[in-house]
Amino acid sequence: MKIFFLVGVFFAITSNISANSVILDSVEDFSNTQRLNGWSYGYYDGDVPNAYSPDDFEELTKFIGNKWTLQTGSGGFWTEISNIDFHPNGMSTGEGRQRVEHWAVRRWISDSSGTLSLSGKIFKNNFTAGNGVVAHIFVNGKEEFSQFISAQDKVGIDYSFNVNVKIGTQIDFAIDPFKSQDSYDGTTFTAKGSLLDCWATYKDSTLQIPCVKVKNAFGQESIYKVAMQYKSFTQPMNFVLTSAELITARGNLLNNQSIKDCWATYTKGSLHIPCVRVINPLGQSKYDVNMQFKPLSKPMNFELTGNKQK
Ligand SMILES: [Ca+2]
Numbered sequence: 001m002k003i004f005f006l007v008g009v010f011f012a013i014t015s016n017i018s019a020n021s022v023i024l025d026s027v028e029d030f031s032n033t034q035r036l037n038g039w040s041y042g043y044y045d046g047d048v049p050n051a052y053s054p055d056d057f058e059e060l061t062k063f064i065g066n067k068w069t070l071q072t073g074s075g076g077f078w079t080e081i082s083n084i085d086f087h088p089n090g091m092s093t094g095e096g097r098q099r100v101e102h103w104a105v106r107r108w109i110s111d112s113s114g115t116l117s118l119s120g121k122i123f124k125n126n127f128t129a130g131n132g133v134v135a136h137i138f139v140n141g142k143e144e145f146s147q148f149i150s151a152q153d154k155v156g157i158d159y160s161f162n163v164n165v166k167i168g169t170q171i172d173f174a175i176d177p178f179k180s181q182d183s184y185d186g187t188t189f190t191a192k193g194s195l196l197d198c199w200a201t202y203k204d205s206t207l208q209i210p211c212v213k214v215k216n217a218f219g220q221e222s223i224y225k226v227a228m229q230y231k232s233f234t235q236p237m238n239f240v241l242t243s244a245e246l247i248t249a250r251g252n253l254l255n256n257q258s259i260k261d262c263w264a265t266y267t268k269g270s271l272h273i274p275c276v277r278v279i280n281p282l283g284q285s286k287y288d289v290n291m292q293f294k295p296l297s298k299p300m301n302f303e304l305t306g307n308k309q310k
Contacts, residue, residue, distance in 0.1 A: 030083035041068035090182030123156025126186030198262035
């Protein structure tokens with residue numbers, strides 16, 4: 001019965017696991033050099049069989065005024081990418097630009113493997129008029145995300161999801177003009193990604209456990225991110241649950257080999273945390289920890305029942 005209690009008490013908040021190591025940041029990493037920091041700046045122009053997909057990518061050739069472009073001004077294209085913004089080109093265009101469809105595309109190629117927690121913002125920064133745009137994210141050629149942003153949506157959306165990456169995995173962030181109409185299509189579309197790390201940390205009396213697998217009586221598993229606070233002067237040590245967020249993951253998080261060994265598990269009142277980094281002013285030490293839920297405690301209380309240094 002304890003397990004039902006636990007699941008009932010835990011907050012169901014959709015969120016990403018907090019992660020430690022940022023390996024991509026579209027704003028910070030932006031540069032005037034193609035393929036630096038894993039980033040390329042380009043466009044899809046529909047000239048291959050699999051048009052407007054990652055097969056269609058070509059690099060932009062000019063860097064002018066802190067933007068990647070192809071050809072500016074009349075006779076050219078609106079297609080451009082800056083540190084935060086994208087502009088596509090459309091069959092329906094203006095000011096003498098060529099009547100062709102270009103999606104503006106920022107491409108990132110991974111130099112790491114693991115589960116990537118990817119997030120960012122998408123909103124119109126030129127919100128005078130127009131018909132809106134569609135943002136797309138492709139991972140190794142497969143569309144994982146798309147979102148229409150209406151013409152005057154200056155608030156936009158925050159997106160976040162997890163994907164498994166390997167060295168060489170390619171992620172394209174693309175802005176399509178929507179129905180090939182490019183007027184006022186300037187759009188901010190950022191991306192930040194961190195590799196997921198399932199090590200728990202204990203610092204300043206707070207225990208953060210990023211990956212907890214909770215198994216219910218039917219054997220179904222849910223994934224939580226949990227924080228606990230040490231209650232001073234308790235012996236044996238007592239921890240109070242201060243937050244628990246249900247995590248949605250589009251990547252195959254449960255089976256990810258690179259983080260598998262450090263999953264914490266909660267079954268029938270027992271919490272096992274195999275990887276805990278204890279951080280104090282003198283340095284770090286590593287532990288394998290067991291805790292036991294104290295029946296009926298509210299907020300939930302856990303007692304330290306065992307720990308061994310790793
Ligand atoms: Ca448009």
